[in-house]
Amino acid sequence: MASPASSAPGGVAVVGSGLIGRSWAMLFASAGFKVKLYDIEPRQVTHALDSIRKEMKSLEQSGSLKGSLGAEGQLSLISGCSDIREAVEGALHVQECVPENLELKKQLFAQLDGIVGDQVVLSSSSSCLLPSRLFSGLVHVKQCLVVHPVNPPYYVPLVELVPHPETAPATVDRTYALMRKIGQSPVKLTKEVDGFALNRLQYAVISEAWRLVEEGVVSPGDLDLVMSDGLGMRYAFIGPLETMHLNAEGMLSYCDRYSEGMKHVLKTFGPIPEFSGAAAEKVHQAMCVKVPDDPEHLAARREWRDRCLMRLARLKSQLQPQ
Ligand code: NAI
Incomplete structure (x- = not known):
């Protein structure tokens, strides 16, 4: 699919130069693609280019x-752009990264629909807007899909590819190949579903975590340890299904041994939490003891998290699967 930067056209346009737009720009440039970074707010582009420069230099220094x-x-592959037509001209992939607002994104895709030709893929970074709401009625709907990254995308490689019912299979295949080429780890959803796959899993975990804390079964700090020093240790390498497979003599043996126990526990799960009131206060206070919620402490903790993720990513790449 997209050809390397040296043989432009074939570059990438990133629309929206906030947190996620910058990460995409860096990822595409790391694989040699020319990137045009566009934002409705020109000062944002200047700011984004400065911050990308600083981040790349620091990443280079740390290897x-x-x-x-x-x-x-x-x-040198990334250039700022203040004209959307110029940004998408010649691009084979457009990655939209504007704020998570349905009307704003629909307007933008309608605008792109009127500008682009038949060869480009129009991709949204949306975390939760369904493709049927974003792309229905567009002339180029076959070329549209959601490509949902995980924050911070430079260190967490997963991307969810979510098609509109009318998205052409070739669009998904092409985007899958592009994501592999830039070092990301794409997964294909065959149809759209609220929360896609990642947030459905995440919300299942969050809601049970909340219930356990709200019911006073475990403290907020200990709850987080159950994941960070327990489940999360293996989930960084193998998923929940492979965990089942390995925790018995294969999957069928696991189901045979543990399905009754699992169903018994699952039946005791409570209703969807409200995430408000006294429980929210309690969790908030506990979190603030660990990380005070002023901008400096939050930023420092995020930086630490990103350094951990960077080292984990390096470790994962060194440990070849057996
Ligand atoms: P952000 O607020 O940091 O950046 C959005 C940028 O879009 C701003 O620079 C803004 O000036 C620009 N913008 C607004 N309207 C525009 C328009 N019409 N044309 C061009 N640019 C425009 O937002 P962020 O966090 O980068 O999120 C972008 C998308 O990525 C959202 O859909 C979000 O749901 C998704 N996403 C965000 C993640 C996160 O953790 N922040 C993770 C995964 C996906």
Whole structure:
């Protein structure tokens, strides 16, 4: 599919230069793609280019820059743009990263629909808006899909590819190949569903975590340890299904041994929490003891998290599957 930067056209347009737009720009540049970074707010683009420069230099210094080009080489592939037509001209992939607002995104895709040709893929970074709401009625609907990254995308490679019912299979295949090429780990959903796969899993975990804390079974701090020092240790390497497979003599043996016990526990799960009131206060206070919720402490903790994720990503790439 998309050809390397050296043989433009074939580059990528990133529309929206906030947190996620910047990450996409860095990922595409790391694989040698030319990137045009557009934002409705030109100052945002300048700010984004500055922050990308700083981040790439720092990644290079710590030996964590992705790709075979150096920071300067990658930076030279990314250019800012204040005109959307110019941004998408010649692009084979457009990655939309504007705020999570249905009307705003629909307007933008309607605008793109009127500009682009038949060869480009129009992809939304939306975390939860369904493709049927974003793309229905567009002339180029076959070329549209959601490509949902996980924050921070530079260190967490998963992307969910979610098609509209009318998305062409070739659009999904092409995007899958592009994601592999830039070092991400794509998964294909065959149809849209609220929350896609990642947030459905995440919300299942969050809601049971909340119930356990609300019912006073475990403290908020200990609840987090159950994941970070327990389940999460293996989930960084194998998923819940493979965990089942390995925790018995294969999957069928696991189901045979544990399904009754699982169903017994699952039947005791409570209703959807409200995530408000006294329980929210209690969890908030506990979290603030660990990480005070002022901008400095939150930013420092996020930086620490990102450094951990970066090292985990390196470890995972060193540990080849047996
Ligand atoms: P952000 O608020 O950091 O950046 C949005 C950017 O879009 C801003 O620079 C803004 O000026 C620009 N913008 C607004 N209207 C525009 C328009 N009409 N044309 C061009 N640019 C426009 O938002 P963020 O966090 O980067 O999120 C972008 C998308 O990525 C959202 O759909 C979000 O749900 C999704 N996402 C966000 C994640 C996160 O953790 N922040 C994780 C995964 C997906």
